[in-house]
Amino acid sequence: MSETVALEGLDLVVNEGEFFGLIGPNGAGKTTTIGMLTTRVIPTGGVAHVAGADVVRQSVTVRQRIGVVPQRPNPDRSLDAWENLIYHAAYFGVSRKEAARRAMVLMERLEIADKARMKVDQLSGGQQQRLMIARALIHEPTILFLDEPTVGLDPNARNSLWEILRDLHRQGRTIVMTTHYMPEADELSDRIALIDRGRLLALDTPENLKKQTSDGSLETFFIARSGRRSDT
Ligand SMILES: Nc1ncnc2c1ncn2[C@@H]1O[C@H](COP(=O)(O)OP(=O)(O)O)[C@@H](O)[C@H]1O
Ligand SMILES: [Mg+2]
Numbered sequence: 191m192s193e194t195v196a197l198e199g200l201d202l203v204v205n206e207g208e209f210f211g212l213i214g215p216n217g218a219g220k221t222t223t224i225g226m227l228t229t230r231v232i233p234t235g236g237v238a239h240v241a242g243a244d245v246v247r248q249s250v251t252v253r254q255r256i257g258v259v260p261q262r263p264n265p266d267r268s269l270d271a272w273e274n275l276i277y278h279a280a281y282f283g284v285s286r287k288e289a290a291r292r293a294m295v296l297m298e299r300l301e302i303a304d305k306a307r308m309k310v311d312q313l314s315g316g317q318q319q320r321l322m323i324a325r326a327l328i329h330e331p332t333i334l335f336l337d338e339p340t341v342g343l344d345p346n347a348r349n350s351l352w353e354i355l356r357d358l359h360r361q362g363r364t365i366v367m368t369t370h371y372m373p374e375a376d377e378l379s380d381r382i383a384l385i386d387r388g389r390l391l392a393l394d395t396p397e398n399l400k401k402q403t404s405d406g407s408l409e410t411f412f413i414a415r416s417g418r419r420s421d422t
Pocket of ligand 1: 223
């Protein structure tokens with residue numbers, strides 16, 4: 191029996207206030223990385239600190255300070271969309287009145303206000319994804335983790351998410367986002383890490399990564415540096 195090593199010797203520092211893009215082929219270890227940093231996955235070795243707290247020993251503190259948009263929407267399906275936001279906010283100690291105010295603003299902004307009283311299963315995939323984004327923001331975390339947040343979003347929804355992320359970044363929030371959509375990584379990130387097989391292959395600004403290619407595109411960089419035969 192062989193064990194899969196999802197991450198190996200991955201050594202990264204994301205700066206405060208930075209928009210950090212994490213890219214890499216399927217199975218590279220992006221979701222595992224996000225999982226460890228967001229206390230969902232317990233590392234078998236190594237250490238990680240998020241907002242000054244140890245992800246294993248101070249996981250409650252870490253959770254208070256982060257918002258997470260998971261790769262697959264995981265709302266509470268017994269609740270409606272609105273309740274998903276309010277309960278999440280209550281869990282983090284936000285008053286009911288303030289939670290309602292924020293939920294309204296977020297749902298308007300993400301264009302799901304008309305879905306507020308619908309059970310989650312009545313929302314489309316893209317609408318559920320937007321609900322996850324609203325949920326990740328409602329306790330106003332200092333650091334936001336998003337794992338392929340724009341998969342399944344139509345171009346309008348994607349644009350409004352980009353605007354929201356740019357605003358949060360301008361306000362000084364730290365954002366860590368994985369994506370397979372290279373224009374998105376290019377457009378939003380201050381720095382980008384390319385990982386594959388759990389290892390860091392490159393880490394630099396989009397500009398510097400693109401300079402390494404003949405045509406100056408991030409897509410070309412990605413393929414050149416992580417290209418492999420389809421044996422995995
Ligand atoms: N729950 C799990 N149990 C065992 N192996 C897993 C699990 N989740 C992910 N892996 C493995 O870890 C590696 C990294 O996966 P993942 O972090 O999901 O990659 P990515 O998000 O970059 O596509 C893959 O080889 C995957 O098969
Ligand atoms: Mg993933």
